[in-house]
Amino acid sequence: MKMPRPSLYDILYGNFAGGLDLNTVSETDQVILSVLDNMQRILNCRAGTLAHLPDYGLPDMTAILRGCQRRRTS
Structure with a gap:
């Protein structure tokens, strides 16, 4: 069975x-x-920060809260 590896990054x-060196740590x-x-x-990233990955990161919490408030008042 193939052992998982660290990410390409x-x-x-x-x-x-x-700064912990990759080679000083066990596999x-x-x-x-x-x-x-x-x-x-x-x-630590907000959604929309990366143009090529729009869903990467957390969504804007204020937009989520505004959406919840609209549903309550409707």
Whole structure:
């Protein structure tokens, strides 16, 4: 069975967030750190920030709240 690998982003940069070198971490921990780093990037980004990936990141919470308020008043 093929072992999962870190993301292409992590492999190209050669390190994880905070500068931790990719080669100083076990393969299992590389996958875990890669997932955590990618989740952090997604959660720290707003939807629409990347033109080629419009759904990447979190939606604007004020727009979501406005939508909820409209439904309540309707």
